[in-house]
Amino acid sequence: xxxxxxxxxxxSPLRQAAQLWQLRLYVMDSSPKSQSAxxxxxxxxxxYLKGRYRITVIDLVKQPQLAKGDQxxxxxxxxxxxxxxxxIILGNLSDTERVLVGLDLxxxx
Numbered sequence: 559x560x561x562x563x564x565x566x567x568x569x570s571p572l573r574q575a576a577q578l579w580q581l582r583l584y585v586m587d588s589s590p591k592s593q594s595a596x597x598x599x600x601x602x603x604x605x606y607l608k609g610r611y612r613i614t615v616i617d618l619v620k621q622p623q624l625a626k627g628d629q630x631x632x633x634x635x636x637x638x639x640x641x642x643x644x645x646i647i648l649g650n651l652s653d654t655e656r657v658l659v660g661l662d663l664x665x666x667x
Contacts, residue, residue, distance in 0.1 A: 577610045578610055578611070578612060578640065579603070579607050579610055579611040579612070579638065579640060579641065580611075580612050580614070580638070580639040580640040581599065581603070581611060581612065581613045581614070581636055581637065581638055581639070581661075582613075582614050582615075582616055582628065582636065582637045582639060583595060583596055583599055583613055583614070583615045583616065583634060583635070583636050584616050584618055584624075584625065584628070584630045584633050584634060584635045584636075584637070585615060585616070585617055585618065585633055585634050586617070586618050586619055586633045586634075587617060587619045591633075591634055591650045592633070592634050594650040594651075594652065595634035595636070595649070595650045595651045596613075596615060596634075598650065598651035598652055598654070598657070599613060599636055599651050599657075600613065602651070602654065602657060602658065602661075602663070606658070606663045606664075607663070618630070618633060628646070632648050634648075634649065634650060634651070635647070635648050636651065636657075636661075638661050638662075645660060645661055645662060647660040647661065
């Protein structure tokens with residue numbers, strides 16, 4: 559899996575700058591877990607953050623030095639860089655409720 563950025567859709571530049579969510583997804587190659595994590599994260603972002611998010615996929619096979627900056631110990635891992643505070647979630651992101659609470663998109667019930 560190559561490192562790539564998924565840009566937000568259909569938001570005006572002013573609105574986008576004020577509310578942009580920056581997420582990094584750390585993966586290892588194009589493993590099934592990595593692909594599942596990307597798919598799950600993108601679906602949640604489209605549903606809850608449409609037009610207000612950017613996902614940067616970082617393949618640690620190709621760029622292992624990038625793991626140090628966010629202290630990545632397991633993969634797949636998503637790191638919410640913005641809005642602050644930074645939040646980190648491990649796994650393939652299949653537990654939607656846990657991911658939404660972890661990213662602070664929904665309050666814990």
